[in-house]
Amino acid sequence: MWHGIRFLPTSGYDREMSTTTQWRVITPTLLDELPDAPGIFEIGNLVRNVLFIGAAPTGLAAAVRSALGSSRLVPRAHCIRFEVGENAEERARTRLAEYRHEHAGALPYAHRDDPLTRMLEARRPPSRALPLSRAGRRAGPDSLARSNPSA
Numbered sequence: 001m002w003h004g005i006r007f008l009p010t011s012g013y014d015r016e017m018s019t020t021t022q023w024r025v026i027t028p029t030l031l032d033e034l035p036d037a038p039g040i041f042e043i044g045n046l047v048r049n050v051l052f053i054g055a056a057p058t059g060l061a062a063a064v065r066s067a068l069g070s071s072r073l074v075p076r077a078h079c080i081r082f083e084v085g086e087n088a089e090e091r092a093r094t095r096l097a098e099y100r101h102e103h104a105g106a107l108p109y110a111h112r113d114d115p116l117t118r119m120l121e122a123r124r125p126p127s128r129a130l131p132l133s134r135a136g137r138r139a140g141p142d143s144l145a146r147s148n149p150s151a
Helices: 012-016 028-033 060-068 088-102 115-123 141-147
Strands: 039-044 050-056 079-084
Touching (some): 039 060, 039 088, 050 060, 050 088, 060 079
Antiparallel strands (some): 039 050, 039 079
């Protein structure tokens, strides 16, 4: 019996997780059933977009509850998937790098102020984005030439 836990087929980035790991709706019962073993986890929103990738070096139950205590995640968190295993921090770094590769360097929503993210940002090459125009849009080569009459 599934007890209200919904499972969806995987596609795209979802295939990076183990085939035994599926998204599960976050419920009090699910949180009580999380193992106290080390591992990694991902928290997603209603449509399974990854919001947070976390490491649980000492136990998934405590790490997931701690992550869900974040004011950034509470209004958006809807589902979770996790893998039990050793080397949680290294595996979380790898998963975050894979996510960024699949999403053109973008970070999951809740990682903007995370220490792990700051470490990875220090290794990231500088952005080659075009400057913003006065209207707030990215300026293309044509608009740059028009705004600079000496060119």
